[in-house]
Amino acid sequence: xxxxxxxxxxxxxxxxxxxxxxxxxxxxxxxxxxxxxxxxxxxxxxxxxxxxxxxxxxxxxxxxxxxxxxxxxxxxxxxxxxxxxxxxxxxxxxxxxxxxxxxxxxxxxxxxxxxxxxxxxxxxxxxxxxxxxxxxxxxxxxxxxxxxxxxxxxxxxxxxxxxxxxxxxxxxxxxxxxxxxxxxxxxxxxxxxxxxxxxxxxxxxxxxxxxxxxxxxxxxxxxxxxxxxxxxxxxxxxxxxxxxxxxxxxxxxxxxxxxxxxxxxxxxxxxxxxxxxxxxxxxxxxxxxxxxxxxxxxxxxxxxxxxxxxxxxxxxxxxxxxxxxxxxxxxxxxxxxxxxxxxxxxxxxxxxxxxxxxxxxxxxxxxxxxxxxxxxxxxxxxxxxxxxxxxxxxxxxxxxxxxxxxxxxxxxxxxxxxxxxxxxxxxxxxxxxxxxxxxxxxxxxxxxxxxxxxxxxxxxxxxxxxxxxxxxxxxxxxxxxxxxxxxxxxxxxxxxxxxxxxxxxxxxxxxxxxxxxxxxxxxxxxxxxxxxxxxxxxxxxxxxxxxxxxxxxxxxxxxxxxxxxxxxxxxxxxxxxxxxxxxxxxxxxxxxxxxxxxxxxxxxxxxxxxxxxx
Numbered sequence: 053x054x055x056x057x058x059x060x061x062x063x064x065x066x067x068x069x070x071x072x073x074x075x076x077x078x079x080x081x082x083x084x085x086x087x088x089x090x091x092x093x094x095x096x097x098x099x100x101x102x103x104x105x106x107x108x109x110x111x112x113x114x115x116x117x118x119x120x121x122x123x124x125x126x127x128x129x130x131x132x133x134x135x136x137x138x139x140x141x142x143x144x145x146x147x148x149x150x151x152x153x154x155x156x157x158x159x160x161x162x163x164x165x166x167x168x169x170x171x172x173x174x175x176x177x178x179x180x181x182x183x184x185x186x187x188x189x190x191x192x193x194x195x196x197x198x199x200x201x202x203x204x205x206x207x208x209x210x211x212x213x214x215x216x217x218x219x220x221x222x223x224x225x226x227x228x229x230x231x232x233x234x235x236x237x238x239x240x241x242x243x244x245x246x247x248x249x250x251x252x253x254x255x256x257x258x259x260x261x262x263x264x265x266x267x268x269x270x271x272x273x274x275x276x277x278x279x280x281x282x283x284x285x286x287x288x289x290x291x292x293x294x295x296x297x298x299x300x301x302x303x304x305x306x307x308x309x310x311x312x313x314x315x316x317x318x319x320x321x322x323x324x325x326x327x328x329x330x331x332x333x334x335x336x337x338x339x340x341x342x343x344x345x346x347x348x349x350x351x352x353x354x355x356x357x358x359x360x361x362x363x364x365x366x367x368x369x370x371x372x373x374x375x376x377x378x379x380x381x382x383x384x385x386x387x388x389x390x391x392x393x394x395x396x397x398x399x400x401x402x403x404x405x406x407x408x409x410x411x412x413x414x415x416x417x418x419x420x421x422x423x424x425x426x427x428x429x430x431x432x433x434x435x436x437x438x439x440x441x442x443x444x445x446x447x448x449x450x451x452x453x454x455x456x457x458x459x460x461x462x463x464x465x466x467x468x469x470x471x472x473x474x475x476x477x478x479x480x481x482x483x484x485x486x487x488x489x490x491x492x493x494x495x496x497x498x499x500x501x502x503x504x505x506x507x508x509x510x511x512x513x514x515x516x517x518x519x520x521x522x523x524x525x526x527x528x529x530x531x532x533x534x535x536x537x538x539x540x541x542x543x544x545x546x547x548x549x550x551x552x553x554x555x556x557x558x559x560x561x562x563x564x565x566x567x568x569x570x571x572x573x574x575x576x577x578x579x580x581x582x583x584x585x586x587x588x589x590x591x592x593x594x595x596x597x598x599x600x601x602x603x604x605x606x607x608x609x610x611x612x613x614x615x616x617x618x619x620x621x622x623x624x625x626x627x628x629x630x631x632x633x634x635x636x637x638x639x640x641x642x643x644x645x646x647x648x649x650x651x652x653x654x655x656x657x658x659x660x661x662x663x664x665x666x
Contacts, residue, residue: 060193072618102134102181102195109134111199118177118201119167154192157183159386161195164202166178167411176206219293221271222278229291233353237290237302238345249303249312251342253281253358255323256371258297261334268410269329273336276327284322285315301340309344310375311556316340316374324372339366343377358382389609392444392451395428399454403429406462410477410639411622414610415651417644421478423515424463425629456487460497460512464504465644466632467511475637480513480543488516489524493535501513501538515566517545525559532561543600547588558595565592567618568604576612589618607645 053066056587081216098115102108108131111122119137124130135143142165151344153161164178169390178632181197217229223234241248255277262270274297281291281299289304306312323338341362342356349554350358358377366375398404408422428436445451463481470477487493501509514535516528532542543564592599601613603622613621626647643649 055465063464065381066579075104082154097200099198100179100181102197103318104192104195105187107134108132118175118199120175133627139168139529142166145627164206171326175201176203178202194487196475215241222275222293224282224299225290225292226277226499227292230290230302231352233290233302234355237304238352238355239385240304241345244305246304247306247312247347248304249301249342250316250345250355250359251301251303251312251316251319251340251374252356252363253301253319253338253340253364254338254367255297256339256367258336261329261336262355265329265332265334265380272468273327273334275331276383277336278325280322280325281298281319283404284319289315294557301638306344312342312344313374313376315341320372321375337372339363339371340374340375341366343379348382350381353449385521388444391441392448395441396451396454398428399458402504404458405429405631406459408465408466408632408635409622409629410627410635410642411620411641412563412626412644413619414614414621414644414648415619416534417649418473419477419642420636421480422511423480423629424459424482426459427629449486452484452486456484457500460500461503463467463512464500464507467507468504469635471511475639476511477639478511478513478541480515480541482545483514483516488528488531494531494538497535497540498538510541513543513563515543515545515613529560536561536563546602562595562597564598564600564620567599567601572601572603572609572613572623573605576608582612585613585618586616589616593617607647611647611651614648 056063056065059221062440064645065317092405096117098111100109100111100115110130110132111119116123119132121132129239134146138146145165146163149161149163153159161183163177163182164176166174167177179197179199181195183192185192185194187193217226218224219226240246258270258273261273274293277297278291278293278299281301285291285301285303288304290304292300292302294300299370301316303312303315318342320338323336327336341359341364343350343362345355348355348358358379362375362377367375369375373499407427409425411421411423412418413420416556426438426442428441430436433440445455457547459481463479463538467477467479470479490496496513501507501512536542541563542561543566544562545566546568547565565588567585571581571584571588575585576582589599598620599618601609601618601621602623604610604613604621604625606625609623610621610625613619627642630638
């Protein structure tokens, strides 16, 4: 109010203001402050104020209690350095989080670290804050925030983590933690240029102990084994339990395989020491397989599988020993698997073909047959001979079956093409031991022939090696007899390099013997080879078999064979293997060398030899 005059009369002027809204706002602020205070108290939050340039922090009584600080005495300074009580590892964590907050001020400072109280165990404190003031230069000057004790939550997290990553019985790392440590060890090995040993251990004799003394005793034995394994290893090594009585050991920083084996020998000695369970003396040993990274350039899962494979090899070798995985051998097996897959795809894509190598009667100068030889028209490597891929078929059941079917069907198709050109010549194919020994081989061959009714069975011949025939001579004799009943002819390839037994020559049905090329190559300069050639020719005549010489490379070799009574031959002197189209033209135009023709003209006339299929 204020005095004024109104029309010459002294008066008082009153100004009235309605402050209801202001009072209501003040009341709401007091209520929010009370609510915030109750919230802070209920949440056990401690408030703090951080002077960033000096590094000093002041806080309320609850904050000081969290950090294990005594109450502030009258006249004493309430400030402490922000790093007081924080573990050395967490000091870097706090510094990095502060830098992150200064770069991203819209996101609050938030860090959890372990505080070592002077009078007790450490506590885990989570602090959240925000920079609220800057100095004249624009540098952060003050941060305020709050802290909360999260020790109980942290303990629960650790317990859950332990349950997730450690074996409940032995306390050793489980499969999940092992994978982490294995990957870390592989990275460390690459960085340091050292070897990492990955060993797979299985206890010998654990099951009988478990069955005889019970599972509880078995569990106690596993606990003791785990403790022995830890004591036998260095601090830089690691051991994990995969389950049952199987463990995995990681040996880091190895220089060579010998060092790995020395450490594994120590482990085996530790495991093999006697145990006492329920007053009974118990003995168990360990079989261990190991592999070395990066000599074994595999991923983590494959390294474990390789070590497991080596462990089974140790078991099979007698147990209570270790066995190393051969990485080079595995790479060779992997390469073979890839090559087998490529060959299978080549069959499906039609990249394989059969070339024909002629067989001739040197005396009469006539073509009497051909041998079908596989070739691979590789899209990148060009035309490949059998030496580059036939070895892949051995031991590969699917490849053997598919390749065998392809060979028979393709040969029958080529015979049909030759017949269409007026060339009724027998074509021989090589049969693998796996096909020959398969149950129902003759029935299978008859089925393939039935799918080509226009081709007479006499024009398809098979060649076998001696070793294939001798493996199960009774079975082979039955199957070959049935094939001859169909009209097919049988030849024995590479004769003279195997057993050359008179007993099986008498038991097995044969039409021709094929004289091995090694004897033909040496017969002109080696009396022994010449004697063998002469002997095989005489043997074939004695048993009523035809004789075909392989690998005739020169006219002189052919003349020598003619003089010894061998008229049929094949080899590069006559012709190299060729596609069927080229073979048809070649067969119509071929003439024997003049010395051979002269020998034939001088000989007494004889009936043409029966068609052969060597």
